[in-house]
Amino acid sequence: MKIDEVKTIKLPTTVHDLALAPDCKRLWVACLDGCVRGVDLETEEHFLLGEHSRYASGVHALPDGKTVISAGYDGALLWHDVETRSCFRRIFAHEFWSWQSALSPDGRWLASSTGQYLCGGYKYEPAPEREPSVKVFDTMTGELKASFEHVPPVQSITFSRDGRYVAAGNLMGEIRVWEVETQSLVSTWTTGDFTGWGIIKGHYYTGGVFSLSFGPGDDLLYLVGMGTTRDPAAGNGKQLWQAYAWQEDGFPKMAESSADDTGQGLMESFVFHPSDEWFLMAGRLESGQWNAAAFDRETGNLRASYNYKGRVCQGAFLPNGDRYVLGGGVSQGELKEGSFRDYGRVWVSRAS
């Protein structure tokens, strides 16, 4: 397998999340400056769809092609009319950030996770939540469908492929899976493999699970992030994915990335190829060879990799699977002649 970069589109600020419009000609992006933008993948032109008062963290295109829902660090969920480019519904979902949000496969539900990391113990263990850490909303009406408890900060969230379950992972590597309809907790376990405690620089926790994805048949839940690190200021944990049989007793770990294939750096994005034969994990490179890599689903082996020389926050495949888009950014850079450079990026690539 070989990865080729087709084009790079520059945007004003880092892209935290992206969603392809149903026609796949347009990309919706949630950006660090709070803006939700539409990007024409052909002409590379972009326009403002809406705006959060803090960082925009999530963006989702409903199947009707008319509505986009965004989430932000202002704790708000915004419903945007694509045609009129106006916001027609605003819900204050959380008192703190919407860390991550996910749309159910049928577009009916939107789940969002939150939670501020506050000191809860001598070693800076996270304090208990002060508001529900996970909420699920009806995308048609904006009504709250369900609230779930977790230990903040809850940094990652996803729906199962059948839309029946929602899973969320936190800083401490604790995973909780709920059934949406019955609002019941069906699985919970903790892995310490993604969380670092600062022995060197400062005594606190960093890392955690940054992305989650259910595999084919919803049998396995894939966790993504960075391996443990002793120095929170280094960001040098290993690039890491793990797969768990979340419905089996003891929640056994079934597979994980090989140390031979990976370098160091936080991984934030994990998406399956439409064929389900392989998946793409991407993030940031601290040391090693790549910040985006294709892994074989059956063997877990590395198939191909690429270094985009930036931070990848999210990715998506075009439906036919021949191309994928990644959203992220590079360093903001110093102020020059009164302005900052465009440091947001959308990378369009081909995997063949």
Place this chain on the structure above:
Amino acid sequence: MSWSGLFSVPAFAEQVKRSNKRCILLWLCGGPSQFETWDPKPGTSTGGPFGSIPTAIPGVHVSELMPKCASILDKMAVIRSMKTNQREHTQAINLLNRGDNPRPPFIRPTLGSVLAQQLGHLDSAIPNFILLDPCPEGNEFKGFKAGNWAGWLGAEYAPVRVGGEFKIEDVMRLPGLSEADHEEREALRRFFSKKFENERKSAAASSHNAVYERVKGLMSCAHLFDLERLPQKDRERYGAGAFGQHALLARSLVEEGAPFVMVANGMPWDTHVFNHEVYQMVVPDMDNIVYQLVNDLEDRGMADDTLVVVMGEFGRTPWINVKRGRDHYPNAWSLAMAGCGIQPGAVVGATDPLGVDVTESPFSEKNLFATIYQALGIDPYAEYDLPNLPTFHRVEERAEPIKEVLA
């Protein structure tokens, strides 16, 4: 007689010692971001994801992560225009602890050592310079901690390090040893040690003796370092984390007579990675600690005699790096003070709208040290008595104190 000349009168210097002035330094090692603390720029390209909130001083805002300090900012002073010249930790930690750039091979004493000499008593049962830091590592700070804190003042003014894993061990007199026997042994040890020191003219022996003198003192005050003896309600108020617990211990120690306590917690402010993710926790922790400390000192009638300084070695960059962090930035940063000699409610200096540079009243480390010394009634410009060494002053070049923050 000039103001500074007043300090050179020996009787006045003694009066400073007797006045029981004290200082607590909350050392935010690693370099705290001014944007997420005292000088927020919300809604700008450098402001980050946190907003700002109004304070007890009309028109002055601080980060939304600090609601408690915002409510008592009229009891504090904030300097928003620190401008220093060291952007690496080792050099900057030295700069902001010693008040000047190095001039090898001479080693300038740290602030704590100077205050131990000026405010403390050598025969005090409680150490004159206490460093509370539970973090055994800390990269550059670890190197600094292992270095020479007291410089040319000598080992008797170096810190006693306690906190977390650094408990004071083996300082209790054995049950089988009577007080009289203990005193006789101590006198004999002192006699031989002093004889050895005099005959060999040994700095190492001098340092060794200073440690023994201190241990004798620590035997009588070891219980003061026990966190468990502090009231549970107070421990809850200061927060569960190590920094809060040690800040409370610092308050207790100055109440017991310690002239200088430095509270550190490794280097948690060095957020090259996950700046906002880490600051969502460490800033509210610090906010609560400062709030509790300033109010406690006031409630106990100690505010007029106790200076609280809240600072690190520099600030952090306006721009965000690719690791979602902020890097070192000495060009324009902030700190806060409260208590002894400080003008409540003073907010001094300013930066441009993006926080890139100081636009009003830049202050250096020398200005800061002159301010601290003057606030504590210590001559900032006194010449050190250093036979066979070049001439050194507490603050060189007669750098001005920051008058706007002095009461």
